[in-house]
Amino acid sequence: MKRPRLLDLVKPEVLRLTAYRAEEPRPDLIKLDANESPFPLSEELRQALRGVLDQVDVHRYPDAKGDRLRSVLAAQLQVAPGALILGNGSDELIQLLLLATSGPGTPVLAPVPTFSMYELIARAQGLHFEGVPLGFRFEPDLPALIETIERTRPKVVFLATPNNPTGGVFSEAEIFKILAVAPGLVVVDEAYGPYAGRTMLPHLVDQERLVILRSLSKIGLAGLRVGYLVAHPTLAAELEKVRLPFNLNSFSQAAAVVLLNHHEWIDANVREVVRERAQVISRLDALPGVETFPSAANFILFRTTRPGDDLFETLLQQGVLVRNVGSVPGLQDCLRVTVGTKAENDRFLEALTKALRQGTGAEREVRTAT
Ligand SMILES: Cc1ncc(COP(=O)(O)O)c(C=O)c1O
Known part of the structure; x- marks a missing residue:
């Protein structure tokens, strides 16, 4: 044959x-x-890490859902642990979101230029990626976004704010307008949120289509590959089904707990x-x-x-x-x-x-x- x-x-x-x-x-x-x-x-933090990493049991699988790290994050963010999913970087969570929601041909949208992984992952999964150009100075073009959302009805809209590589932000009012018309999920990627001093986290309670992506990579811990997603607990429970078990290794989990406690x-x-x-x-x-x-x-x-x-x-x-x-x-x-x-x-x-x-x-x- x-x-x-x-x-x-x-x-x-x-x-x-x-x-x-x-x-x-x-x-x-x-x-x-x-x-x-x-x-x-700092030397003091390295010292603190050494002690903790010494105690990691490498002959065992990691804590499957990262319960300890999730509880530290949940307390700091004031969200329910059940609203949080950990990823091996937030990259992995972009993949997880699209895997759980979209199939071949499903429209997925983002303003462009933006973080290249939205399009790369969407295309690899056979989805239809729709890029809506930002304005002349890379400011959000809200009318164009709303028109394209209404026309293409994307299952997922990605809004990186601040946006990579342009650095601009979506205002809260703009995000609300997008949430009001989007038929699917609106993923607000706050990988650089700490540098902008703003977050959509408080709005998760009354916006069930809102999903927030965060990362520890840009605030000093890129080597650990720790990202997390915050969503309505009902949605998070479904997304959880396609997360690979043990996706975050024991060292990263333990190190992130120590370092987040030195916020x-x-x-x-x-x-x-x-x-x-x-x-x-x-x-x-x-x-x-x-x-x-x-x-x-x-x-x-x-x-x-x-x-x-x-x-x-x-x-x-x-x-x-x-x-x-x-x-x-x-x-x-x-x-x-x-x-x-x-x-x-x-x-x-x-x-x-x-x-x-x-x-x-x-x-x-x-x-x-x-
Ligand atoms: C907007 C945005 N989101 C997510 C990521 C992925 O970050 P990580 O996978 O390191 O958490 C990046 C990395 O450059 C980014 O620029």
Whole structure:
């Protein structure tokens, strides 16, 4: 019997995808590309962790649902533990949400440009991804969103707020308007919420279609891969059925409990990044040929007169790694820089100033806002 060729075994939807790209670790570079927190653990916290990790029983499976970690989170967020599902990063919860709600052809919607995993996961599962362009300065285009929601009737709407990679936010009023017309779930992704100082959590009680995604990755604990979802407990109980058992390993669960109990460390670091963000934006705005976009996150999107690919390489040669997002539709010549420590930000701005001075003769005119 003739057997299919190896690649014929892979779904066409998957063959068409491009894998998510993460940079190889390069300790020689100033790493401002992945929206991580720049602050390592203090010696005191490392010490506290060592003690706890020593006690992890690696010959046993982890706590299947992460009850201990869920109870710490539930107390801090003031929600019922039954409303919470833990994920191996919030990426995994995006996949879980779509797996539990949507099948081939199901419409799923998000404003674009946005976090690439919504579309990648949707497409891999054969869903229909509908991207609704943000406005000229990447502000929400509410009329377009509402019109497209009414026309396509998506099962799930993803709203990242602050949005990655643009940094902008949806106001509470805008989210309510979307909730009022959406026939399906409205997933508010608050991965960067702490940097914006806002959350939709208090509205979960009276909005049963609202689902909130959160992550510990952007506030100092990216290596642990801990994300969580908060939803109406009835919905959470259904989603729970497709969560893989033991998805979050014992070390991450134990470490997250310890570190969340030191939330003053997390909060102080967030405040420091917010202070630095304002500094970096005003210094970028002072550079000729640079256009920044408003950011409530721990990164800043900017466009320059110098071609973005070229600028990205020049920064890299000077030891500074940012994210080149220029190939994303609508983001030509845009780079995204994560807010680092003061010293890292100084190095980045110094390298950028130098790179812009060098120029290449290929400068464009930066579009200015109207
Ligand atoms: C908007 C948004 N949501 C979710 C994630 C996923 O984060 P994690 O899987 O690390 O929790 C990211 C990561 O970049 C993001 O930008």
